[in-house]
Amino acid sequence: MEMKPRGPFDLANQNRYFGGWLVRRDEQLAMAFPVEGWRESALVLVRQEGSEVLFDGPPRAVQQAAEALSLDEDGTGWPDVGKRDPVIGELQKKHHYLRPVLFHSPYEAAAAFILGHRISIKQRRNLMERMARAVGVDCDGYPAFPDPRKLLALNEFPGVPALKIERLHKVAEAALEGWLDRAVLRSLPEAEALARLQSLPGVGPFFASGILYRGAGLVDCTVENPATLDAIAQAYGPGARLKELSEIWRPYRMWATVLLNVEYRSS
Numbered sequence: 001m002e003m004k005p006r007g008p009f010d011l012a013n014q015n016r017y018f019g020g021w022l023v024r025r026d027e028q029l030a031m032a033f034p035v036e037g038w039r040e041s042a043l044v045l046v047r048q049e050g051s052e053v054l055f056d057g058p059p060r061a062v063q064q065a066a067e068a069l070s071l072d073e074d075g076t077g078w079p080d081v082g083k084r085d086p087v088i089g090e091l092q093k094k095h096h097y098l099r100p101v102l103f104h105s106p107y108e109a110a111a112a113f114i115l116g117h118r119i120s121i122k123q124r125r126n127l128m129e130r131m132a133r134a135v136g137v138d139c140d141g142y143p144a145f146p147d148p149r150k151l152l153a154l155n156e157f158p159g160v161p162a163l164k165i166e167r168l169h170k171v172a173e174a175a176l177e178g179w180l181d182r183a184v185l186r187s188l189p190e191a192e193a194l195a196r197l198q199s200l201p202g203v204g205p206f207f208a209s210g211i212l213y214r215g216a217g218l219v220d221c222t223v224e225n226p227a228t229l230d231a232i233a234q235a236y237g238p239g240a241r242l243k244e245l246s247e248i249w250r251p252y253r254m255w256a257t258v259l260l261n262v263e264y265r266s267s
Helices: 059-068 078-084 086-094 106-115 121-135 148-152 162-177 182-187 190-197 205-216 226-236 242-249 253-264
Strands: 029-034 041-049 052-056 137-139 142-144
Touching: 029 059, 029 106, 029 137, 029 142, 041 059, 041 137, 041 142, 052 059, 078 086, 078 242, 078 253, 086 226, 086 253, 106 121, 106 162, 106 205, 121 142, 148 162, 182 205, 190 205, 226 242, 226 253, 242 253
Parallel strands: none
Antiparallel strands: 029 041, 041 052, 137 142
């Protein structure tokens, strides 16, 4: 399948952030994951040739991979935000008009936040990779994280406390019930989606926002967390206000927020 991104897009640059996917010798990204609907797990190979992004995989999995890369969104107006806000404009140029890179699904995002509680991001990634290899699905040599049914059947795993296993089961049940799907969460009012996510055991406001924004991938919304407020203070000065700035960033408020976090969170 060929896709022409709407707006600037650099696949190799996208893959530098948020952990990244394995790059094969043929320079294709290899993305293996459970496909929403939960009938299969699949491998999707992705490469960019000029202005075209090429996908190889089952149609529903290809759609999900494109969503994880924020390629389902129209980014033609993204550069205009940089014209209105020179700070964002400079960051767009520096980071090649970076779009948010998402989890493969809100289901995987929820599992990641549960598993990652009180451990480092690196430890969480290693743990999810071990689970994928041990109890996930092998997709032509690439392990996919366990789908909801496999996760429900998992009663113990080295390095995962029993309480986290119980909470993962609730995540799996929610996925099988259908309300943890990306399209469903995107269709709900933001406040309702956040409240519903917080009904999952172990998911408070912070985890709920992470699942919604990095799992479902809302584009025109903001999140007022300490990291974002600190990034704004560094970029604009101590008196800058998120509410006022975010009006300039519409309809890409989350994209601008992610860009600021990418630039300033590690500094």
